[in-house]
Amino acid sequence: MIIVANMSTEQLNEQPFSQFEQEVVQKKEDSPVVYRYPSLEALKFELKLRANIVQAAKDLYASRVDFAVFSKSRSNEQFWTRTPEGGFRLNSGVRPSDGINDIYRNGRMYAFECATAMVILLYKAVLDTIGEDAFNTHFQNLLLYTWQYDDDLRLISVDNKNEAYLGDILYFMNPDYNPQTPEWQGENAVMLPNGLFYGHGIGIKTAEEMIASLNRRRIPGSDVSAYLSDEVVHPDFEHIRRLASSENAHSEREKQRQRRNAIVVRIGNSPYMQVFDG
Structure with missing residues (x-):
């Protein structure tokens, strides 16, 4: 059996799994062992x-x-x-x-x-x-x-x-x-x-x-x-x-750090970014 947090069995069955994935999921669903995710x-x-x-x-x-x-x-x-x-x-x-x-x-x-x-x-x-x-x-x-x-x-x-x-x-x-x-x-x-x-x-x-x-x-x-x-x-x-x-x-x-440390200037019609470490 598969138990996925905050997901019902119906929602799990609606997932677009590939044939390979479905084979694994179905076998785990049919198992007496509980598989929790x-x-x-x-x-x-x-x-x-x-x-x-x-x-x-x-x-x-x-x-x-x-x-x-x-x-x-x-x-x-x-x-x-x-x-x-x-x-x-x-x-x-x-x-x-x-x-x-x-x-x-x-x-x-x-x-x-x-x-x-x-x-x-x-x-x-x-x-x-x-x-x-x-x-x-x-x-x-x-x-x-x-x-x-x-x-x-x-x-x-x-x-x-x-x-x-x-x-x-x-x-x-x-x-x-x-x-x-x-x-x-x-x-x-x-x-x-x-x-x-x-x-x-x-x-x-x-x-x-x-x-x-x-x-x-x-x-x-x-x-x-x-x-x-x-x-x-x-x-x-x-x-x-x-x-x-x-x-x-x-x-x-x-x-995000690089964006915070970046200075954007415009050369002609094109933006140019300079990144400073620190």
Whole structure:
């Protein structure tokens, strides 16, 4: 069930949601879990970010980035420095937005594990949602590695796959993975429309195809199947919305400050503005 402050169910149902947004809204409406939003803008922000997560996943797949274990990861050294653990730290002087966008533009220069892929596409989605100015302000000193090394997205984990929605990240567990290839003990995957998932290293597949792919990487002779676990991960949508709102408020205050400090004179028939700092 969805509850939006100061809005009735009838008013919510009258909103011109896209097909993607309507699918998320309808599933949440039908859920026994109560989803509360402080405003319609908060709900719309989440829907926009979810749509951008899905698009970022598809675009990362199309970028031709490679899969590699941490010990063999690689990146564009113009933007990133590889850490001893196999992660990527943003180079000094590089804008965070430029670093993330380069992965999508020059995918063949990059190789990383599936957990790193999830962190990257989440950053890309946030960038595309809140814009470069806010992203570069609030997401400095990026380290692309695993969930444990990321806290600025404030990732939220829920153990209930029945409450997974488009744009959420789920985990396919492979309990009998081959010890010689521990990277296939499971697969992080973004939930896409039409019953599909994106998992780095496997591609865009149905849940059944994801499981079949992991089963081919089990201990020889094993009959213990991989499966979709209950874990569901998504960023703290409201936290990110507040970051964007605070940046917009700051920009508006700066514009007002410049207007207060501006002197407008007329040269011929054209106005000319001179802005003084202070």
